[in-house]
Amino acid sequence: MAKRLLNFPDRTAVVGVGYTPFTKDSQVSTLTLACRAIMAALADAGLDPSDVDGLATHRVGDSVAPSLVGPALGIDDPSWYLDQFGGGSVSHAVAGQAALAVAAGLADTVVFYRAINARSEFRMGQAANPSPEVQYQAPYGLTAPVQHFALAARAHMLKYGTTEEHLGRIAVRQRAHAAKNPRALMRTPITLDDYLASRWIAEPFRLLDCCLETDGACALVITTAERARSLHRTPVLISAAAWGGGQSFLSGADPTVSAAATLAPRLYGMAGLTPADVDVAQLYDCFTYSVLVQLEDYGFCAKGEGGPFAASGEGPPVNTHGGFLSEGYVHGINHIAEAVSQLRGDAGDRQVPGARVALSTSQPGYILPATSALILRSP
DSSP: OOOOGGGOTTSEEEEEEEEOOOBSOOOSOHHHHHHHHHHHHHHHHTOOGGGOOEEEEEESSSSOOHHHHHHHHTOOOOSEEEEEEOSGGGHHHHHHHHHHHHHTTSOSEEEEEEEEETTTTOOGGGSOOOOTTHHHHGGGTOOSHHHHHHHHHHHHHHHHOOOHHHHHHHHHHHHHHHTTOTTOSOOSOOOHHHHHHSOEEETTEEGGGBOOOOEEEEEEEEEEHHHHTTSSSOOEEEEEEEEEEOOOGGGTOOTTSOTHHHHHHHHHHHHTOOGGGOSEEEOOOSBHHHHHHHHHHTTSSOTTOHHHHHHHTOSSOBOTTOHHHHTOOOTTHHHHHHHHHHHHTOOGGGOOTTOOEEEEEOOOSSSSSEEEEEEEEOO
């Protein structure tokens, strides 16, 4: 049964989005990145730091806490803050909890930010992984996310006949989207032959199956739907937010099914929508396989049909900014930001005509037994 806490749907809205440039070497601290993204988001909303009474972020020993960001911006006594441990699987949970805090009256205006020097300073192999199951994998050299997801992708291939070409079509399509995105790190179009010629990383993954290690930051401003109507940008309503756990890939769960499969009914139920209502989807794409399995588990196609479905381009447009594969990897928040742009109608050459409902998702629950997602809509 869907839980409607505090009559949550559509009571809050995203009213500002801010970015720093996405680079391979920012040459500044994560504190500087966070402050720049937050100030850009506030400017987008027509607000300033004095309007902010809540701060939220997530990190895995690779960023900067609200207790440092707040004073740097002159926000000395926020009425609510969240500093959550976790990577991409909790990204949308943080946004959901910020919205819940606003809906409950704990704060009026919350900024959710993520800042990371993930190429020049804290590379993914250096991030902390709290799962006790890692001790059973490490003796065999199975320590990197690309290895875990590669095993899951191979299992899907063996069970359902998914091919490398199916994965390649995801990479090619997302690069085509990125070519229209001035923020994207990788904008040169690629072909399927380019994909197949890229070097192996962990079979069946090639270089072009993998997300970009990126320096950058992004921030979102969340406030009440009522207040949002008085601001100068088109608000984007948060219709549903869901997060939860389950079995991780490391714990022996079926790697062809992600945690999204159990989360999706709660998410759609809260919004009162179905997959057919989604106009655009920003699906967490740490690797191409995570897109494929989420197309199945969020209900856009049947289980086992994700390969042909993804290759065909059916369903809603996916990762219209190029995703983590081509725009840049900011651990989930830039997917939400792109969903907001699409629903505000300001995505430029990559705009999906008539987009009114967006699904945005986090890492689908392999390395840690958790995932999260949002459904956003235009007023």
